[in-house]
Amino acid sequence: MTDLHTTRAILSNLIAFDTTSILPNRHCIDYLAAKLEDAGARVEIFGDETGKKANLWATIGPEGDGGIVLSGHTDVVPVADQDWTSDPFELVERDGKLFGRGTCDMKAFIAAAVAMAPEFAKHATARPVHFAFTYDEETGCLGGQALVEVLRERGLRPSIGIVGEPTEMRIIEGHKGCYEYTTHFHGSEGHGSAPDLGVNAVEYAVRFISKLLELKDALKSKAPEDSRFDPPWTTINTGSLIGGVAHNVIPGKATVQWEMRPVQVSDADFVKGELATHVEHLNQQMKAVHPDAGVHTHTIAEVVGLEPMTENAARDLITELTGANGCDVVPFGTEAGLFQSIGMDVVVCGPGSIAQAHKPDEYISLDQLDQCITMLKRLCSRLSTPRP
Template identity: 55%
Template sequence: MRSTKLEAVRGILERLISYPTVSIDSNLDLISYAADRLERAGARLTVSNDPSGTKANLFATLGPDRDGGIVLSGHTDVVPALTEEWRTDPFELVARDGNLFGRGTCDMKGFIACVLAKMEDYSRLDLQRPVHVALTYDEEVGCLGARQLVGELETSGKKPAIAIIGEPTDMKVIEGHKGCYEYTTCFHGTDGHGSEPDKGVNAIHFAAAYIARMLELAARMKERVGPDSAHFSPPWTTLQTGRIEGGSARNVIARHCAVEWEMRPVRSSDAAEIKTALEDYTRNVLLPQMKTVYPEADIVTEVIGEVAGLAVMPENEARELVMSLTGANLTDVVSFGTEAGLFQSLGMSVVVCGPGSIAQAHQPDEFVSEDQLARCLSMLDGLERTLVQSA
């Protein structure tokens, strides 16, 4: 039975990988495929599009129409895959030495494949507790889909009790992680000939000063290690610049520069301090210097996403349940972000636990092992006992 179910998961995963759901592209074909499978299993479905109509969330339910359900959640988008860096087609599942290769296999379509396979099993049970499947869009670029989904759940009045976020953790039980705050700061100056730099406002130069201020704040955060952060790696709030774009030529003053940056706060007070410090520096130092030469100069920061971390809670039904299902004796925390904090904001008990290693996520030749998928199936098998028990 186990090998048969694993073969079913492999077939589903092959289909999921064939959909190139890079965040900049649509996920509608994948959502349609998942919706069809879930509907045939008897699930009640809600599909919600993003404002553009090119992406969607899927929320599906089996079992009684009541509160206290268990959510199995995964994001459908993947990061880009440069084909020249891969030994195989990143959107074609390849099996080799017990591993399954393809973009998204571990982050996190492997978990989704296991869930879709198991929902067929759950549909044949006398469920006393609802089980929900949440598939979201654009996790990789700010958890945009999950923010929409959580808002819709709050409005609907539905109150699931537990959420299991299937990000790759090697099937370890993760009960806490840092937040993930992402921004793009744009500097608008004025151009001119490079031989007379004082007559222009070089946006790249002011962006560099802004980044230098970020580095000062990052160094300050390293002094904030405490009991609430000691388990993280690194054990402090981090800042980093991921991408910078600006200018047109070596001998032209750059009129525009965009800095894409993020911070991973251990605590919300760190995030508030960093944001205030950068706003003060922009308003009181950089902008006055820019406007002295060019009154229309400006600096604008766009919030891409501010996703709260997953707080470690003294009482956590999800933690106790998943530890019992996996046989884990310990839990852990991680530095990477997930959608877990958004579900926790609804008052749900939440953990992160899924097949695959985060070390493989976002890498060329990404893979998940069949052993990890088997362990995930074992966890979902064990969940049957909870779903058929009367509350």
């Protein structure tokens, strides 16, 4: 109960920090750094170019490779236009549940990990435990990508990663990648009565979307026979089409926001190759009317998926700690694939349900939080045992 009380207190403070992705997270990172330093951790803070956002990397235990990483993102999604029954940035308890923005996605896991830091300090004599808390996961895993590059450059080689996204404490050993793009169309405005004299950016955006829909269908036939994902193929989603100012004006600008969730890298290469050919054709048509017209795609993020592995020390460890029977894969993305890309064995396992994430009255149940704390307490004994 003491561990749950401490975790709840830390979670309450974390929820009070409005770390919506468009806002700074530095105040939250500074709070976590102070808590971990009090527990004896060696803490480093890596700021972004603005100085307003930062990643935290902290270590308890001996120097060296083979450590266990506890990973979580500090940013949350907006609450604008959502109908909350309580202040989203104040932790409220009702009926065995803790309500607040970020409770399940994913500040509860961060709070539990930090609450257990003093216990880790007592037991981490043979193997280090690392804390990796990042910014801007919700907008493209930007902080995670930056942190992984730091680890790569320094040659740091932790062996196991536990990403505490909400899985109801199920072990997730695989998920799709997440590639996000914004494609801009620059046309030439004019009067709607003479459409041939302008370049209609919205119409060319529609042609681009039509190609996305064509590729969306084509990907279904490329699903690997042994794919465990639901759906088993790489998906494409057109998120928005923005353009135009009036009924009688040829729109000079349009923007398409879209994403794909690759099951395999070859699918992403296929889509990008097909689109490159299509965009070249669109550019030729647009520039034939106006030389400054054209199409440009801005890559928001290309975050690799978490590939299921035959041998996975992280999966084996969490299976022992939780007593879970079997593992799953999920379609949503996390930072797990980033850690896998630098040679770590990784799983996603954390308290709460993804069904509650991003919704009004987001919550985490006390039972789920207690299960997470139990797993982390059992982890302590592994820190006094050298890596196999």
